[in-house]
Amino acid sequence: xxxxxxxEFADADTLVRATLRINxxxxxxxxxFTPFPVHELSGLLDMEPSRIRWAMLIGGLSLAAFAYxxxxxxxxxxxxxxxxxxxxxxxxxxxxxxx
Amino acid sequence: xxxxxxGSLALGWRGSARHWRxxxxxxxxxxxxxxxxxxxxxxxxxxDFAASLMPGWQETIFPPYFVVGALYSGFAMVLLLxxxxxxxxxxKSVITTEHFxxxxxxxxxxxxxxxxxxxxxWFIAWYSGGHADRNLVAYxxxxxxxxxxxxxxxxxxxxxxxxxLRPIRRSVTALAVIAILILVGMWLERILIIWNTLSxxxxxxxxxxxxxxxxxxxxxxGPFGVFAFMFLLFIRLIPTVSIYEMRExxxxxxxx
Numbered sequence: 001x002x003x004x005x006x007x008e009f010a011d012a013d014t015l016v017r018a019t020l021r022i023n024x025x026x027x028x029x030x031x032x033f034t035p036f037p038v039h040e041l042s043g044l045l046d047m048e049p050s051r052i053r054w055a056m057l058i059g060g061l062s063l064a065a066f067a068y069x070x071x072x073x074x075x076x077x078x079x080x081x082x083x084x085x086x087x088x089x090x091x092x093x094x095x096x097x098x099x
Numbered sequence: 100x101x102x103x104x105x106g107s108l109a110l111g112w113r114g115s116a117r118h119w120r121x122x123x124x125x126x127x128x129x130x131x132x133x134x135x136x137x138x139x140x141x142x143x144x145x146x147d148f149a150a151s152l153m154p155g156w157q158e159t160i161f162p163p164y165f166v167v168g169a170l171y172s173g174f175a176m177v178l179l180l181x182x183x184x185x186x187x188x189x190x191k192s193v194i195t196t197e198h199f200x201x202x203x204x205x206x207x208x209x210x211x212x213x214x215x216x217x218x219x220x221w222f223i224a225w226y227s228g229g230h231a232d233r234n235l236v237a238y239x240x241x242x243x244x245x246x247x248x249x250x251x252x253x254x255x256x257x258x259x260x261x262x263x264l265r266p267i268r269r270s271v272t273a274l275a276v277i278a279i280l281i282l283v284g285m286w287l288e289r290i291l292i293i294w295n296t297l298s299x300x301x302x303x304x305x306x307x308x309x310x311x312x313x314x315x316x317x318x319x320x321g322p323f324g325v326f327a328f329m330f331l332l333f334i335r336l337i338p339t340v341s342i343y344e345m346r347e348x349x350x351x352x353x354x355x
Contacts, residue, residue: 012350036346037119050121 004030016040071095141165148292154231155239155296158223164216171209171255172285178202179278180330182271184339193340196269203268206281210259217256231301238299239291243308247287248295254284 009015016038019029023044032041075081075092083091112118145165148156158164181202185194224232239248258280267273294309 032116033114034116034119035114036343036350037123038116041116042120045116047117047120 012036012038016044019044137169138166141169153296153300154224154229154235155220155292155299158220160216160219160223167209167212167216168285168288171206171213172282174202174206174209175278175281175285178206178274179282182275182278184334185271188334188339190340193345199271199274200265200268203262203274203277206277207259207262210256210262210281214256217252235295235299239295242295242299244291244294244298248291251284251287251291254280255288 007018009018012034015032015034019032019041022029029045032038032045034041072092075095076089080088081091081095082088142162142165145161145163149158149161151157178199181194181198185191221236224236239245259277261267261273262277267277298308299306
């Protein structure tokens with residue numbers, strides 16, 4: 001049977017040293033809680049990339065597409081502008097650009 | 100009750116090493132996004148002028164000129180607020196003269212680039228040979244708003260050159276005076292871009308001066324109150340100095 005161990009350290013350097021020793025002894029540290037970022041820990045703990053990233057990417061791309069589509073639609077259909085007789089459906093792509 | 104309220108506001112933050120790592124990645128990403136955003140916002144404002152047909156506005160230098168101007172006056176504003184917050188909250192040991200020295204050097208560089216932009220405007224107006232453009236530059240220096248224009252040049256170009264002197268860069272009083280002068284100078288620059296061109300366009304029959312009304316003055320002064328209110332609320336509710344970054348600094352300085 002395995003037991004998780006919980007340990008408290010006086011300062012960050014002791015914590016990093018302890019994590020190093022645990023790692024070299026063949027154990028896997030589960031997590032570390034610190035009042036400020038300790039950069040040495042990021043290599044020692046097993047850090048898989050956050051799952052939020054995909055949600056952020058999809059959300060960002062779809063919002064960008066929506067914003068572009070809204071601008072294009074308003075300039076092409078809702079309030080079409082006649083500039084020099086250019087077809088508004090194509091001109092709307094230009095007017096949607098600089099934002 | 101308090102535990103539930105603050106606990107849900109924390110959104111699962113437990114100070115884990117993983118959380119810190121994600122915070123730092125996000126921090127870096129958002130800062131990297133901010134600069135292109137500043138550039139694009141101010142370039143578009145500059146393009147709004149440059150796309151017109153008016154003398155003094157139809158200049159290809161406008162987008163970068165507006166970006167630099169925004170950074171310049173923004174830095175002066177940040178410098179002034181830093182001085183006030185440092186004085187008000189007694190943060191002398193956190194915000195040091197080294198910080199002021201570094202900010203002053205960036206402002207000095209901003210001043211040089213602004214001066215260069217003004218000089219480019221004058222040169223191109225002369226070099227293009229356009230009657231209206233040359234006339235407008237002469238009007239800027241000698242016309243109805245000439246006094247304001249000379250004041251602008253003094254505030255933005257000449258006076259900040261005192262930042263070449265190290266004792267000035269390290270004097271909080273001197274920096275506060277310079278920051279206020281730059282803010283006045285940049286405000287003058289922005290109204291003069293409007294006033295000069297609209298008072299001296301292609302059509303002499305439309306030449307007339309701008310007279311600010313009560314609405315103009317209240318629109319100028321009112322936002323000071325709104326800004327001061329929001330800013331004071333901000334420093335009252337949110338820590339002005341990031342505590343965890345200070346702890347990090349203490350650790351680095353201690354072990355070094």
